[in-house]
Structure formats: C-alpha cells, structure tokens
Amino acid sequence: MPFDNVKLNDGRIIPGIGFGTWKIPRDVAGDQTQQAIEVGFDHIDTAQVYANEEEAGRGLRDSGLKREKVWVTTKWSGVGDKGVRESCLESLQKLGLDYVDLYLIHHPRLCKGDIEGTWAQFELLKKEGLVKSIGVSNFTVDDLKTLLKTAKIKPVVNQILLHPYVVTQQTPLLEFMQEHDIVPEGYSSLIPLTSKPGGPVDKPVQEIADKYKVAPEQVLLAWSRAKGAIVITTSSRKDRLERYLAAGDIKLTDEQVEAIDKAGAKGERDDKRKQKVVGIAKYGMLAALGGWAVLKLVL
Ligand SMILES: NC(=O)c1ccc[n+]([C@@H]2O[C@H](COP(=O)([O-])OP(=O)(O)OC[C@H]3O[C@@H](n4cnc5c(N)ncnc54)[C@H](O)[C@@H]3O)[C@@H](O)[C@H]2O)c1
Numbered sequence: 001m002p003f004d005n006v007k008l009n010d011g012r013i014i015p016g017i018g019f020g021t022w023k024i025p026r027d028v029a030g031d032q033t034q035q036a037i038e039v040g041f042d043h044i045d046t047a048q049v050y051a052n053e054e055e056a057g058r059g060l061r062d063s064g065l066k067r068e069k070v071w072v073t074t075k076w077s078g079v080g081d082k083g084v085r086e087s088c089l090e091s092l093q094k095l096g097l098d099y100v101d102l103y104l105i106h107h108p109r110l111c112k113g114d115i116e117g118t119w120a121q122f123e124l125l126k127k128e129g130l131v132k133s134i135g136v137s138n139f140t141v142d143d144l145k146t147l148l149k150t151a152k153i154k155p156v157v158n159q160i161l162l163h164p165y166v167v168t169q170q171t172p173l174l175e176f177m178q179e180h181d182i183v184p185e186g187y188s189s190l191i192p193l194t195s196k197p198g199g200p201v202d203k204p205v206q207e208i209a210d211k212y213k214v215a216p217e218q219v220l221l222a223w224s225r226a227k228g229a230i231v232i233t234t235s236s237r238k239d240r241l242e243r244y245l246a247a248g249d250i251k252l253t254d255e256q257v258e259a260i261d262k263a264g265a266k267g268e269r270d271d272k273r274k275q276k277v278v279g280i281a282k283y284g285m286l287a288a289l290g291g292w293a294v295l296k297l298v299l
C-alpha cells in the first residue's frame, strides 16, 4: 500500500510520497521517471534548476498514465534572471504540460528581499490556471511570517529538509506550519543512511527495522510521515522505489518516533560540539600566527 494522500489547505489532494529528479542526468531522467511511475509513484517533484524537466515530462508521457492521475510539482529557481511567469511558461513547455499541480518558490533568497511581491506573482499564476496550487520551499518561520502578512492565498506546502539529525532545529518550523495549515514536504529523509552512517540514529532505526522485518530506509520514511510530512525521495533502483512505496504501511508508535527523535537530537548536539572545537582550533591557529607575525616585526 502506498502512502496515504494528504488534503491541502486549498482543498486539493496530493499523493503522500513523491519521486524527485534532482541530480538525475538528462540521459537517464526520462527512463527513471517512467520507471518510478510504472512502479507506482503518481507524484513527480522537479525544478527549473534540475535541468531535466523535459526528460521528466517525456518519462511521464511514455508511462502512459493519464495526466489527471499524476501530480506534477516544479519549482521557480530564478534561473537566468527570468521573471516568474516567463519561467513558469518555460517549465510548462519543457514538461509538455498545460498546467502543473504545484509550483514552488525554490528558496526564499531567490526573492531577493521581496517575498511578498514574488508571492503575488505566484497568486496570479494560480488565478490564470497555469498552476493548480502554490507553495514554497526552504522557508523559515520568519520567511513564512513575511509572506503571510500580505498573502491573499496561503502556501499549501513548505518543502523542507527533514531527517532525524535536524529534528530539534526543524520542530519550531513544523509547529508554525501546523498552526497555519501549511503541510511539510520533507526531503533528504535518508541522510542518516546516505551521509551520516554510524551515527546515533542507526540503533533505534535498526531495532524498529528488525522488529517489523523491513529495511532501515523504510523506517526513516515512516518517521518523516509520522512528523506529518509528504515524503519526497528518489532512486534509480527499482527495488528501492518498491521499498519506499511499501513503507506507507509502516505506522510507528509514539515511543518509536521519540526514540529516533532522541537519537537525532544527540547527533545534532554532537555535530554542534564538533563545529565548536573546529572553530576554537581555527581561532587558536590564527592567534598563534598573529603572535608570530608581531614577534617578527618587533624583533
Ligand atoms: N527543495 C529543495 O531544496 C530540495 C533539496 C533536496 C532534495 N529535494 C527533492 O527531494 C528529492 C530527494 O532528495 P534526496 O536525494 O536528498 O533524498 P533522499 O534522502 O530520499 O535520498 C535518496 C538517495 O538515497 C539512496 N538510498 C536509498 N536507500 C539507501 C540505503 N539503504 N543506503 C544508502 N543509500 C540509500 C537512494 O539510492 C538515493 O540516491 C530530490 O530529488 C528533490 O526532488 C528538494
């Protein structure tokens, strides 16, 4: 069973797991998108800056799935200083679509200090019917507060970094979004496996995986879902894609979520301590070098 669908604040229904196309080379992006759809994904997440919208669109068409049966998200990434509407039209043309389901501001810094004005342009795109829903990505609480001050339409989602090693730093943002009915879309859920293996999260994740006879990556996706997020993930491997979808069946208990949170928070503290030590060492070296230079001048 795949992940449950999620109802957005504009009344539309989004599939709870999406296949992302970041870093997929153009020569294989079409086939990988088609493979994801054939395995059962009905939600594709791409972006202007991923430079593979054309191929993702081809994969979509080659899958034979009807347009209305697949959710397509793309993002305005401010490539080449094009305006928002021009970028959107170009993305649609590349994807071979006459609308996308969801259009996101890829990062607040792309708004160059004018979040309100950029969002107003997104609202116009929705009114024009070029995009069905509008949202944001990588927005902090302060960025969302700025946007909400003048927004006529609320963002439906905020696509954010979400994995156990950022749980402490992201919790206030998740709480703010819940208060305002903005759904989190979590990316890089598998960081504990892909870039931080051997960390404190491994133990509780493996224990849960053993108990349920599932793979660790499935537990991490279930954790992200338990945090209320739509999961955005990816793989070139069919077996992994199948496992991701099957993770929709895993419902973690509050105690299991807490055990992963606790281990994640420990990892966050350990990282901060390491960064502090590196900072002090750098400062010490600079001070020693300065002292040596002064001595050379004086002597
Ligand atoms: N909005 C943004 O700024 C932003 C940023 C990053 C990603 N994204 C989106 O999210 C998507 C997924 O991002 P991601 O790649 O960081 O996600 P992810 O954390 O889901 O990692 C996916 C990778 O994990 C690998 N993997 C799966 N199981 C594994 C295992 N057991 N051991 C080791 N590796 C394993 C996969 O093969 C794949 O390469 C992107 O394609 C993009 O669409 C958006």
Ligand SMILES: OCCc1c[nH]c2ccccc12
Residues within 6 Å of the ligand: 022, 047, 049, 077, 106, 107
């Ligand atoms: O979405 C993946 C991360 C990423 C790649 N290029 C970008 C440009 C702006 C914001 C995020 C990204």
